[in-house]
Amino acid sequence: MTAAALAGLKVIDLGQAVSAPWCARLFADYGADVIKVEPPRTGDVARHWGPFPGDRPDPEKSGLYFFLNTGKRGVTLDVSRAEGRELLGGLVRGADVLIENHLPPRMRDWGLDYATLAQGNPDLVMISITPFGQTGPYRDWHGCDLNAFHLTGASSRYCGRPGEAPLEHGTFAADFCGGAAGAAWGLAAVLGRRFAGGGQQLDVACAEAIAATFSGSQNIGAVALTGAFDRRTGVGMSLRAPATILPCRDGHAWILAIEDAQWQGLVRAMGNPAWTEAEVFRDLYMRAEHADAMYPLLAEWTRAQSKWEIMERCQAEGVPVTAVFTVAEVADHPHLRERGCIVALEHAALGSVRTLGAPFRLQGSAVRPTRAAPLLGEHNAEVYRDWLGLDERELDRLRLTGVV
Amino acid sequence: MTTPAPAAVDRSLPLRGLRVANFGWVWAGPVVGQTLGFLGAEVFKIESRARIDLLRMLPPFAGGVRDPDRSLSNHAGWAGNGSVTLNLKTPAARDLARRLVAVCDVVVENFGPGAMAALGLDYAELCRVRPDLVMLSMPAAGLNGPLKSVRTYGLSLSSLTGLDSITGYAGGPPVPFENAFADPFNGIMGAFAVLAALAGRERNGSGQHIDFSQQEAVMQLVGPAFMDYFLNGRIAGPRGNRHPLDAAAPHGVFPCAGEDRWISIAVASDAEWLALRAAMGDPPWAAAGELAGLDGRLRNIDSLHAQLAAWTRDCDDRELAARLQQQGIAAAPVLNIGDLLLDPHYRARGTFIEVQHPLGFGETIYGAYVKCSRTEPAVEPGPRMGRDNERVFRGLLGLSEQEYSGLVDARVIW
Incomplete structure (x- = not known):
């Protein structure tokens, strides 16, 4: 040093x-x-x-x-x-x-x-x-x-x-x-x-x-060309699903599983519930199209779990799902200590x-x-x-x- | 620093002569390269057709042609970087990467911990070819610690920092930020990290490996809330657009005439409150003695904001902002994406620029996002894949024409 x-x-x-x-x-x-x-x-x-x-x-x-x-x-x-x-x-x-x-x-x-x-x-x-x-x-x-x-x-x-x-x-x-x-x-x-x-x-x-x-990076080229642009939706990602923050028993989690492998990992983490087999959730595009139908079903599961269990199980399946940490949970986390x-x-x-x-x-x-x-x-x-x-x-x- | 490169990067910019091998991908890593590039460094982003960066495939595409060199959402964020294509799955490409690093000052990467080692391109290995190397590694949660292998996307990374927990409407649940705000911020911070290490190298000749945790960098944004936790044990939650420390009221975003038009107004002193009252024509509700001081305005903040919103609702956002500014009140229109190109301030500052892409189409990107009084970068759009292959492999590394084309045919340079 x-x-x-x-x-x-x-x-x-x-x-x-x-x-x-x-x-x-x-x-x-x-x-x-x-x-x-x-x-x-x-x-x-x-x-x-x-x-x-x-x-x-x-x-x-x-x-x-x-x-x-x-x-x-x-x-x-x-x-x-x-x-x-x-x-x-x-x-x-x-x-x-x-x-x-x-x-x-x-x-x-x-x-x-x-x-x-x-x-x-x-x-x-x-x-x-x-x-x-x-x-x-x-x-x-x-x-x-x-x-x-x-x-x-x-x-x-x-x-x-x-x-x-x-x-x-x-x-x-x-x-x-x-x-x-x-x-x-x-x-x-x-x-x-x-x-x-x-x-x-x-x-x-x-x-x-x-x-x-930030805002210009992925928007300015398109808006200059077409004049069309998007606005906030209140959902984490509007063109993919699931990709948003959902409520849990003890807070919230960022649920993100857009690629097929991630989705399958999430399904396993949830214990393979029957609803995930529905035709409307078959591929990346269909899941995005039917996000409105998916989120209430997902939230039913997340609400019953701790955000830490959700994060741990999903991460173990290779899915980039994270708990929404409060400032106290960040400050006192063993990793940061x-x-x-x-x-x-x-x-x-x-x-x-x-x-x-x-x-x-x-x-x-x-x-x-x-x-x-x-x-x-x-x-x-x-x-x-x-x-x-x-x-x-x-x-x-x-x-x-x-x-x- | 290494020998200055020819014309393209030589405008007496501060980082002239600095050479960077940028293994960073998607957004944060490329913004490190961009910042160093705008400041005069020669930056080679290393990428491959064997695994095309997903940011090259974001629509829309120039001319509607879906092609990794034509994504209009890519060329702004990657401007300032050059491009070298190497299929790092092949040993020959990894060898060329090491030879490239040997003639670079800086290596940047934002893979997970261990990924560079798996390629034989970790710091210890690269130091053997470049002993004074400055290497920036910027994984999500740093190079060590129990969370080091956590998987995140840029847009969910902020949930590990406390930032998401304080973003939302007052008293409500967290509202997700719909893109990776952390990425360009970390890109800029990563550039500062590289420069700090280079300053150290300038003094003592030694390079070093920078452990840059994106989580920890973004935590700085949450500093005010952390201090309330450290001092008072209080755990902050969403507070809408209110002042983070209740040092101003009113402090918010208020509706204006038209679809999704808003104005931001911040009143930091009692004198400014008086000015705002005057601008509103001194309505009776605002004359209440309770509202004369900041404490009273904070106690009544919801009704205060509701009254103010009722007043702004029929006003034109720009007209009202200009009028309030004349009274010394901090007010500005809330811009949407469509407004950015038309806004007179950004136009005057040349924030967004029209450039010609070498494939023959014009496009709009952003230029130097900081203005320097002495130097100005020449900004080109984000690079075509392999734009700098000839210069690097034939020029810097001295491959013969035959060797070079052989490696291209073998999809090593690919």
Whole structure:
């Protein structure tokens, strides 16, 4: 095991909420030195979103903030003031990467465009992650994850019942996709500075990342050619069956058995009930055509079983059926325990906290996080001293004037 | 990095000179190759006519001709990859694959654990021909652990992550996501994993084998709900379009005039709530003191959303979104698939592009899904099967014309 893969890389996280902070955390997970810059007093808005232990709000105890900011050092800085921006400029001059997710009008107000920031650091890679991006008619729109996700076609096409509202995933799916795209393209831009001729700004629109790579991928060619397109059906797969989520005694299972061999495996797992021999379920096409007749019969069986028994029996028959795990069932599953992807970290305000560790394992490099999320301004003294050479007296003055 | 390749991949893109052998199939693996390819790497997807990837057979087909090179649903997702055909069931093809890996920096694969070893193409074996290899393995649940051999499809994988358990209407059962949302996400994350390993290699000269569990990567999306479980023991369920942490209300999707037209509206502050009230013409129900603060709006969220829906119902989605935006309210139309090509924002950003396929038909795919200020990839549609055979086998591996055609005839290069 050698050092961390991104050791030596310096990253400034000027993000708020989810997308940019998560992107910056990915860099921290693999060893970059990430400095989180937050507004004095209030801090990152995620500090106010919870979840809080016992539902008692406390900006040092937000679970969301903790999850998104492990492995980083934290400083406070008021970039809405000229002196604050000057200090940010100093931090950015010593950095490889700046990650931010402010809406473009705000960055313009602050005068924090790429050209200005890169003046003293032509190798700077700036990753800007916003719902709609830096260009195009919606660039100045106010927006958040919800607005971005529903602008992609993903919900209209793939999630919800016909006639009812299209659905987001129940999380910040667009923010996470934008964060992932920013991390991949941003790291490539860092590694390739010598080919590209220096640093550059990466314009990530969360909506575009999904509209292109997910909804566009298998739909855009067809809709361009024929103008015809599909909408959500409320069923897992409309052209194949069985392929959907069904209720079980203790929850739900994803029942998927579309190829003939899978179907036969499912039939065996069910104990060869007579109804499966009906002519209408004979082949892949007929099963799809008669899905409406099949699902109630299947559900009669699934309702009487545990989702774990269903998963185990089907998997043993080679059928890709899975239980729908709750978050508790995921978190406490022996598989994930053994793999160690959930880590416990010590935090001054929260005590020992479990959180999700690095998303993939670089088997030849040290992987973090080993450090809890920072308290607000926890590392002001060391960062401003080490990065900008400020002494205690100057720092006191900045604290007094509210810049730090 | 290896010697830069000629013209096609040389536009001073950041990953110029990087070479990738991509054994990935269907969707997640090809998106790893695509992302690296868009950024300048030369990517060879290894596939075979002996087992045609099912994503090549998705309808509709250009000109209505059912053919693995003509699937319009395939060419967007695979753009950025090249293609080399090798029938890996034959020992000669496996030998050629090893020779190809010897001149590549990166190997990508998304088979189940053990499949590459069965072909003699596992990390240890490949390191013998390429000692500083970076290899990305991305099976469903990782390379080890009790669930390592679990069988899933991309669209059911998310049931192992908790994501499906929180997707649905508030208080109702989980509603299935009808396609593999996890696949392109994991493809992009897989590209980041490769780049992180390459950054390590740049510093110390060593490659490595990346254990990428698709389950664990997608679990990151469920992070907010996991934290509520870790801190409070609470088990989240579906909550419709409500804010994942109840930090905004109203926060949802509301019906508009027309068939299946909707608008998304999110109100994150009391000031924005006042602006929304004004935009609605300050109806009496909205003036209730109870609704002035976020806590009160959350307590009354169902009736609040119902009232708001009654107001949006007769409005045009785009007109209303523009009007609310002027008041500083986060609102946007909910687009369907048909809207994507016509939407002025995506048009202005060149999200979707028209390209000419070498078989002589035009088609629409997506281009660089991140915009770079200094570099822009030249995006071609997903490759014809075997598009790069000549360049790889004759060029890179130096086979003679006779050897090459012999292997084609023997259906090794196939």
